[in-house]
Amino acid sequence: MSWFMAFDPTAYTTFSYREYRFSGTRFEATFHFRLSGEAVPDIDFTEKIQFTPGLSERVDTLRLDSLLVLLGAVLGLSYYKLAAPNEYRIDAPGLTEHALDYLALVIQAGMAEFAYRNGLKGPLQPDIVNTAPGVASAWPKSRWREQYGDPIVPIGGGKDSVVSVELLHQHRLHPIQFAVNANPTIRRVALASGHPLVTAQRTIDPRLLELNAEGGKNGHVPVTAMNSLIALCQSRILDGGPVVMSNESSASDETLEVEGWSINHQWSKSWEAERALQDVIGPQAGLSSEHYFSLLRPFSELRIAGAFAKYPQYHRVATSCNRAYRMDAGDVGWCGECDKCRFVYLALSAYLAPGALRAIFGRDLLHESEQIPGYEELLGLARHKPFECVGTEAESMVALSVAARRQEWAGHRVVAHFEDVIPGLADVHEELEHRVWSASADGATLPPAYQEAQGALR
Structure with missing residues (x-):
């Protein structure tokens, strides 16, 4: 004892x-x-x-x-x-x-x-x-x-x-x-x-x-x-x-x-x-x-996800899932069960097709009904935003709205569920989308060479 x-x-x-x-x-x-x-x-x-x-x-x-x-x-x-x-x-x-x-x-x-x-x-x-x-x-x-x-x-x-x-x-x-x-x-x-x-x-x-x-x-x-x-x-x-x-x-x-x-x-x-x-x-x-x-201070997660989508050489090697950063994790990828996975999947759905995201994550998170409660939190429909490194509720809403407009995503269970509970989800919401896509005024004054690099994303 x-x-x-x-x-x-x-x-x-x-x-x-x-x-x-x-x-x-x-x-x-x-x-x-x-x-x-x-x-x-x-x-x-x-x-x-x-x-x-x-x-x-x-x-x-x-x-x-x-x-x-x-x-x-x-x-x-x-x-x-x-x-x-x-x-x-x-x-x-x-x-x-x-x-x-x-x-x-x-x-x-x-x-x-x-x-x-x-x-x-x-x-x-x-x-x-x-x-x-x-x-x-x-x-x-x-x-x-x-x-x-x-x-x-x-x-x-x-x-x-x-x-x-x-x-x-x-x-x-x-x-x-x-x-x-x-x-x-x-x-x-x-x-x-x-x-x-x-x-x-x-x-x-x-x-x-x-x-x-x-x-x-x-x-x-x-x-x-x-x-x-x-x-x-x-x-x-x-x-x-x-x-x-x-x-x-x-x-x-x-x-x-x-x-x-x-x-x-x-x-x-x-x-x-x-x-x-x-x-x-x-x-x-x-x-x-x-x-x-x-370098990325003025930009939303959604804007950055769009830039990442253009670099396919990283799609199968990068991961933001926190499981990969545990002390005993070893060599692991996306778990598909956490808020980080759900958010990044949703953000990338605005740019990539379902097949491309399945190749990255090994599953289709927007077609799994059990993911709905997690997406409710990301959208601000339940409790508060998760204690995680995820985008704003507005970004999640815009990304889901974009997915709802795309025929290749429209039949997915998570997307269909929120189309039923959020009136006008697939509509264009100009003010909200402008806020998400536009570069913010935040950020330091960078040295000239770095201003040019940052400007490529504006």
Whole structure:
């Protein structure tokens, strides 16, 4: 008979970001964290990130160190959430006041879903206590290439980053694909592009998973904010160009609102999050906003799906299904059972025929009656939009309307069902469709060469 002491989140009152270290010979960063309370033993955590090495004489050490200390503060949220105490203590030196404000925003907005789904009455707003401030207030001009080097493009194996890579390729901007903990899907998509793939390996402390099983709080953390900072560090190590994300306008759409509290599953992919990171890397690391931006920011998921549909070389290798990104997933494709699969299938149905989508997904999701409840959520007809990286309810409605107009989709069970329950589904709804298809005003001012690449999708 086994026995263990259950983890009690309420016993821990302070989370500490203790220190980080970087080995310039191994190109490995190590971060140390601690949970503590008055009547319980401290729990220490260590996380490591192994970067792809660069030429040591070309590493922008000053800026890299300042990015790494900020990265550690955001990575710490994976461990902070075990107890979500009211004090977040920072003992690692080097964070500016701007960085502390950024961390507070990431906790409040980037962990809003975590707070909501763990039964909290409002967003997390811990006291952030910085015991070791100190960063240069004026940054010397860099001798490195910065935004003029080859772009670093984080890829996840799905349609959006495929479109970014292809747009940059078509405009001779030589994208370097980048992934954290690259899985078989990511490597397959990278190979199909013909462009190099650079990786970083993130190793979380195994104690995290053990404590989750013993009663620690669990839930969504702002992974895109973490991976964005990892990519910025990798760019400095490689003397690369800007980090070019593939986040769309739809990511700014909230999942739900509760008594004035906005909760967005995709917050760390939103325009607000992009601007916040652009604003902090200047005072924190001496980098301009042109070092980090999303190429696809003005566009809806539906517009991006249309671009992806034109690249058949990726159709059988790419996947956005979350099952492919579980730690023990192996080499898997679309599951056909999740909200992500349902949405991407619907979005692509506006451009591809049923046979083409069957070849991609291995099944016909719009002909399976059991998918109807899931599509009701995507359309905003039941509950709220799923806690998933999916498009807006308006995009889903427009995509379904387009499918209903196409003879090849009209007889499919899901389409037929919604034609019965949504009056005028197959009609053209000009105002709604204009809103979905048009480029939004959101997005940073890009360097001229990137403006041209983005313009190809406008």
